[in-house]
Structures are given as structure tokens and as C-alpha cells.
Amino acid sequence: MNAPFVVRPLKEGTEVDELLVAPSRERRRLQCYVALLIGDILSIILGCGVVGYLFAGKGGLAESLVHAQLILPIFLTVAFYNGSYSIVALLASWKGIFRATVAMVIAMVVVIFVQFLIQPGAGVSRAAFNGGGLVAMGIIAWSRLQLRSFVTWRCGPSVINELIIDDGGPQVNLRGAIRISAAAMGLRPDLNDPHSLDRLGLVLRNIDRVIVSCPAGRRANWAMMLKGANVDGEVLDDEVARLGAQGARVVGKHGLLLVSAGPLGLRDRAVKRLFDITFAGSAILALSPLLILVALAVKLQDGGPVFFMQRRMGRGNRFFNMYKFRSMTQALCDKDGNTSASKDDQRITKVGKFIRRTSIDELPQLFNVLLGDMSIVGPRPHATGSLAGDKLFWEVDLRYWQRHCLKPGLSGLAQVRGYRGATDHESDLINRLQSDLEYLEGWTIMRDIQIIVLTLRVLVHDRAF
Incomplete structure (x- = not known):
């Protein structure tokens, strides 16, 4: 269900649907984000509630749930901002856990600060509050690790669709990437042919990132075609690897490759x-x-x-x-x-x-x-x-x-x-x-x-x- 469609050489008169090389993962990623979001919310409520109940019974449970309600809006705001629910979090569980932990720490600090300003003498159990936050962080980490299998089930081995178009350039090997032949799929970097542009657009449906490997003489045309394709596009150029380039920029009419930079700010x-x-x-x-x-x-x-x-x-x-x-x-x-x-x-x-x-x-x-x-x-x-x-x-x-x-x-x-x-x-x-x-x-x-x-x-x- 999650595997890419089999890509076969195309003949004249091929139906549009046969140009589809991969199913969409966008909706599946959204489902994974929602699962992480629900897991984090439940983890915070559960962590605060359990510790509050252990410290002071039903009274402590009620107070801890209030703390959870105060923490959640701040946590979610920071988490959405720092990428706790992003492709990076889906690709690497521990990076997502780290970002969620940072969001949790910030939320706790803000709640403590605001509560002190409003009620400096309030009899709040610091041990229960801090303990609830720590337990919540632990449950968040555990739940996100458990959801790894859910992400794999919904999105497969890769959460993005990466496509390599082979148009006669060097061989590129990327784990999990889909590979097609430009000649077999009838793809040509012809900027004067709207039908070629349309054909490329159909092939790139549901693709998140595309890499084109072609001879130097066709790179400019492929680059121009990709610019209007609504996708992250890259053109292979081994000169970048030979020079050890770390980035690129345009100054006036000149393209500059960044080949060295101080490692520390x-x-x-x-x-x-x-x-x-x-x-x-x-x-x-x-x-x-x-x-x-x-x-x-x-x-x-x-x-x-x-x-x-x-x-x-x-x-x-x-x-x-x-x-x-x-x-x-x-x-x-x-x-x-x-x-x-x-x-x-x-x-x-x-x-x-x-x-x-x-x-x-x-x-x-x-x-x-x-x-x-x-x-x-x-x-x-x-x-x-x-x-x-x-x-x-x-x-x-x-x-x-x-x-x-x-x-x-x-x-x-x-x-x-x-x-x-x-x-x-x-x-x-x-x-x-x-x-x-x-x-x-x-x-x-x-x-x-x-x-x-x-x-x-x-x-x-x-x-x-």
C-alpha cells in the first residue's frame, strides 16, 4: 500500500494515470503529526495527574490537572514553532523527543514565572509540579518511540517521496529514493514544448524532492523546468563535491560556491x-x-x-x-x-x-x-x-x-x-x-x-x- 508504483517504460498514447510514480504521503504525514500531537497531550495530562494523585490524593489530582491545562497551550505553541511536529521529527525520533522536551521545559518555566507574579505566596507543591513535568517528559519520550511503528506503517520506510530522474548523468544512489529513466518515461527538458512541461508535472505529482542527473549541457534547461514544478528540485553537479562546496549564492550575474567557512560562530x-x-x-x-x-x-x-x-x-x-x-x-x-x-x-x-x-x-x-x-x-x-x-x-x-x-x-x-x-x-x-x-x-x-x-x-x- 505504501510502496511506490512500479515504473515501466512508456509508449505513445500512455494514459495519464500511468505517469504516477508514487502515492501521496502528505495526508499520511498529517496523520502522523496528529498522532504525535495527541500522544504529547495525553502524556502531559497523564504525567501531571499521576504525580499529583500520588502526592496528595484526589485534591492533588485536581490541582495537577489545572497545571496541565496551564502548561499545554504554552507547550503546543513552542512545539509547533520549534519543529516538534515536522518531517525531521518523523525521520528521527530522538530529534523530535529533544524538541518536545525543550518545549516542555520552556512551558514549565513560563507557568512558574507567571504563577509567581500573580500569586507569589500561593501554596503550590513544587515537588508535585516538577515531578509531574519530569514524568510527563518521560512519557512523551516513551510514546514517541512507540509511535515510530505507526509512522512506519503509515508512511513506509521513508516519510518523503524522493525521485531520481536519470537523464544520462552520473549514477546516484540514495536509500529509499525512486529511480526512473527520463528516456523511458518520455521526459525531455524542452522549454519550448508545453507538452513536455505537462508530462514532467504529471510525473512529479506526490513527489517531495527530485534530483536530476544529466550531462552539463542540459542542466540549465532541467533547472528551469524544475523551478516551476512546485517541488524541491536539485540538479546533480559533481564539481560541487570536488570543491567541497558547503552552499551557494548569487551575486549580480555571478554564482558563488561557498567552499570554506569558520566552523564556530x-x-x-x-x-x-x-x-x-x-x-x-x-x-x-x-x-x-x-x-x-x-x-x-x-x-x-x-x-x-x-x-x-x-x-x-x-x-x-x-x-x-x-x-x-x-x-x-x-x-x-x-x-x-x-x-x-x-x-x-x-x-x-x-x-x-x-x-x-x-x-x-x-x-x-x-x-x-x-x-x-x-x-x-x-x-x-x-x-x-x-x-x-x-x-x-x-x-x-x-x-x-x-x-x-x-x-x-x-x-x-x-x-x-x-x-x-x-x-x-x-x-x-x-x-x-x-x-x-x-x-x-x-x-x-x-x-x-x-x-x-x-x-x-x-x-x-x-x-x-
């Missing part, structure tokens, strides 16, 4: 910097006895300098001086990093072996964090002469330079996944690079905290030499 940069300063400053104070002891041990080992300073590349492809406790003999220190340290490296001192094994040699980089050269979490900075196999890092993969759009870190996603130590093979670098690029794609402060916690498990590591 001003607010996120401020949050990350504040976190870095707070964490690094606190860590230096807490670890000051250890830092002093290690400095003395390094000095007494051979009388050389305590710190090893090496030029590394940081944010914006700019060099900075990175500090470490010196772990190699003074005469054999490799300032350019041309030779990676190995397990039985003769250059490493006895003290150096211990501080490298326990990652203590990295602690002076806390001062780099305070100076603003580094962050607590980010892609690890590498020496300019570092090799993966017999190639420089950027010779292995040019995406290597993308790592430098953020400040380098003391630890990163690659390190907590175990990708550290010598890069004897090109694959050693590729694994790190993939993790670093993944980190750049979606920064949050909670992810930084998670990486810091996971770092504690890999401070002592068999590849830390």
Missing part, C-alpha cells in the same frame, strides 16, 4: 575559549606539584633544558611554538619532527620514557592553551616534517590542511580512538585525519567534555612512546 568560540581558560588554569594549579617534580627530574637527568620547544602549525595554517617536557637527550632532539619516536628509540632518556608513556610530557601545553595557541580539545598539531610512511602528511591526503580551521588540542577524537604514536604507514595518518574531520563537522561543548573524560582512559597507552 562567535558565541561558540567564546564558550570554547572560556572553557579552555578555566580548565587549563585549574589544571595548572592542581598539577603544579607534579609539574615541579617532573621539571626537576628532567633537569637532573642530564642538566639540559626542562622544556622542549617545537614549531607546529596551528589554526589558520599559522606556526606557533609548542611546549613539552624534554624527553630526549639534548643533542638528539628533533626540532623539525622528521623522525617519529619509536618504541625502542635510543634518543629517549629514562625519565623521558616514563613521562611519554604516561603522557605527562604533554602537560606544558596547558600554557599554550592559556596563551591562546591551543585548545584543550582539537586536532593534534604535527611537526612540519612529520612523515606517514615515506610521504609528508599533506602529500598523503590534501584534506590534511582542513584540520587547521580550529585550534589544535591537547587531545582529540583521534587520540581517544587510539590513533596516536608513530605513523609508519599512510593508513596511520588516514585514521587520524578521518577522526579529526569528523570532529570539525559538529562541535559542541558537551562533545569536548566527553573527549576529555575518554582521554583519561588513554593517558597510559602502548603507543605513547
Whole structure:
């Protein structure tokens, strides 16, 4: 019932109904939205009512139901605004649950604030109110997860109809998408033929998004045809992928592709910097006895300098001086990093072996964090002469330079996944690079905290030499 109609090659004189390639999902999505809406309303009433009854019997039940009536209008207003009932909520249950939870929290805060303004001395059970709200959130999450099967039943594996029109361009594979041949369906990007436009319009009935794969010479005509088709339309252009474009805009008569952008906005940069300063400053104070002891041990080992300073590349492809406790003999220190340290490296001192094994040699980089050269979490900075196999890092993969759009870190996603130590093979670098690029794609402060916690498990590591 929910599967797309079988698409067959068409002949001259084909009936209009045979041009239909997919049933409409719009009404079915609406049914799913209504189901989510009813589920949320019942969850709030049930959660508040149950907790109120448990706290104060029938009297508490009546009061809690009043609270539910106050919460519901505000909750529904915010929920409709923040997309709790949207295609995104149908596609990803947890995103819908998160948005509904945010709406619930806002509604509770507003009710508390208004009630305080109107009746500041009212004898309202805070425990019952807060408990009812928390239980309601839990029931909302549970009900939305249960309704996942209802959404699948009504809409099938995908809640939208996505169509790929193959007109001789590169092969496109999208999960759940319907694929048709332009030649088989008699579709031509002919702007001078109203019948061609009508035929395309009939094919695109009930379609939510269409992608056309065609040669470069026909892209402009297909684009013009899609503009009047009342559907989200895209034309395949692999140049976008080659350039790594992130968006597009038109300035005057010129089309511009956005190929780079700062990964963090001003607010996120401020949050990350504040976190870095707070964490690094606190860590230096807490670890000051250890830092002093290690400095003395390094000095007494051979009388050389305590710190090893090496030029590394940081944010914006700019060099900075990175500090470490010196772990190699003074005469054999490799300032350019041309030779990676190995397990039985003769250059490493006895003290150096211990501080490298326990990652203590990295602690002076806390001062780099305070100076603003580094962050607590980010892609690890590498020496300019570092090799993966017999190639420089950027010779292995040019995406290597993308790592430098953020400040380098003391630890990163690659390190907590175990990708550290010598890069004897090109694959050693590729694994790190993939993790670093993944980190750049979606920064949050909670992810930084998670990486810091996971770092504690890999401070002592068999590849830390």
C-alpha cells in the first residue's frame, strides 16, 4: 500500500494515470503529526495527574490537572514553532523527543514565572509540579518511540517521496529514493514544448524532492523546468563535491560556491575559549606539584633544558611554538619532527620514557592553551616534517590542511580512538585525519567534555612512546 508504483517504460498514447510514480504521503504525514500531537497531550495530562494523585490524593489530582491545562497551550505553541511536529521529527525520533522536551521545559518555566507574579505566596507543591513535568517528559519520550511503528506503517520506510530522474548523468544512489529513466518515461527538458512541461508535472505529482542527473549541457534547461514544478528540485553537479562546496549564492550575474567557512560562530568560540581558560588554569594549579617534580627530574637527568620547544602549525595554517617536557637527550632532539619516536628509540632518556608513556610530557601545553595557541580539545598539531610512511602528511591526503580551521588540542577524537604514536604507514595518518574531520563537522561543548573524560582512559597507552 505504501510502496511506490512500479515504473515501466512508456509508449505513445500512455494514459495519464500511468505517469504516477508514487502515492501521496502528505495526508499520511498529517496523520502522523496528529498522532504525535495527541500522544504529547495525553502524556502531559497523564504525567501531571499521576504525580499529583500520588502526592496528595484526589485534591492533588485536581490541582495537577489545572497545571496541565496551564502548561499545554504554552507547550503546543513552542512545539509547533520549534519543529516538534515536522518531517525531521518523523525521520528521527530522538530529534523530535529533544524538541518536545525543550518545549516542555520552556512551558514549565513560563507557568512558574507567571504563577509567581500573580500569586507569589500561593501554596503550590513544587515537588508535585516538577515531578509531574519530569514524568510527563518521560512519557512523551516513551510514546514517541512507540509511535515510530505507526509512522512506519503509515508512511513506509521513508516519510518523503524522493525521485531520481536519470537523464544520462552520473549514477546516484540514495536509500529509499525512486529511480526512473527520463528516456523511458518520455521526459525531455524542452522549454519550448508545453507538452513536455505537462508530462514532467504529471510525473512529479506526490513527489517531495527530485534530483536530476544529466550531462552539463542540459542542466540549465532541467533547472528551469524544475523551478516551476512546485517541488524541491536539485540538479546533480559533481564539481560541487570536488570543491567541497558547503552552499551557494548569487551575486549580480555571478554564482558563488561557498567552499570554506569558520566552523564556530562567535558565541561558540567564546564558550570554547572560556572553557579552555578555566580548565587549563585549574589544571595548572592542581598539577603544579607534579609539574615541579617532573621539571626537576628532567633537569637532573642530564642538566639540559626542562622544556622542549617545537614549531607546529596551528589554526589558520599559522606556526606557533609548542611546549613539552624534554624527553630526549639534548643533542638528539628533533626540532623539525622528521623522525617519529619509536618504541625502542635510543634518543629517549629514562625519565623521558616514563613521562611519554604516561603522557605527562604533554602537560606544558596547558600554557599554550592559556596563551591562546591551543585548545584543550582539537586536532593534534604535527611537526612540519612529520612523515606517514615515506610521504609528508599533506602529500598523503590534501584534506590534511582542513584540520587547521580550529585550534589544535591537547587531545582529540583521534587520540581517544587510539590513533596516536608513530605513523609508519599512510593508513596511520588516514585514521587520524578521518577522526579529526569528523570532529570539525559538529562541535559542541558537551562533545569536548566527553573527549576529555575518554582521554583519561588513554593517558597510559602502548603507543605513547
